[in-house]
Amino acid sequence: MRTGVLGGLLLVAAGAGVQAGQAVDLTSRLVLPAMSGRDTYSYFCASCHGPDGRGDGPLAQELRTLPADLRALAASNGGNYPSERVREVLTHGRAAIPAHGSVEMPIWGPIFRALDPSDEAARVRIAGLVTYLGSIQSR
Ligand code: HEC
Structure with a gap:
């Protein structure tokens, strides 16, 4: 999992315009001000x-x-978007069945809290993601 998270975050950092070798406060660049899903x-x-x-x-x-x-996600769940399961997977990973948890899918609850130490902000981000993913389901 670590490699996956790191890879994702490094790519994010690159997208945010951070140049290799530049002395920057990476943490602030990794916090996204916009909260929409x-x-x-x-x-x-x-x-x-x-x-x-x-x-x-x-x-x-x-x-x-x-x-x-x-x-x-909806199609593979009998046509119903499993919003509660998506929220759970994003917040805690697939803790209920650790053997089935992916080593490569980051667990976002702790990452969002590490980047922006507000439980409320992390919840809002994840709620926004759950809604956004619901909106892109192909029927
Ligand atoms: C580093 C790569 C990576 C990033 C970044 C990433 N994911 Fe994933 N994600 C994966 C992989 C790999 C899987 C497939 C895991 C599996 O099936 O074992 C996955 C699976 C999922 C699933 C399906 C889980 C399930 O149980 O069906 C959801 C939902 C999901 N990702 C949402 C997100 C969201 C939302 C974000 C951004 C906040 C995100 N992912 C960022 C790699 C990533």
């Missing part, structure tokens, strides 16, 4: 899951497990 998605998720959620982001080939196609 779409912005949060583009910033933190598109590197692996792709701009449209297809699972074809630039980091996808580097992973052993392909990132999920996030437009198919």
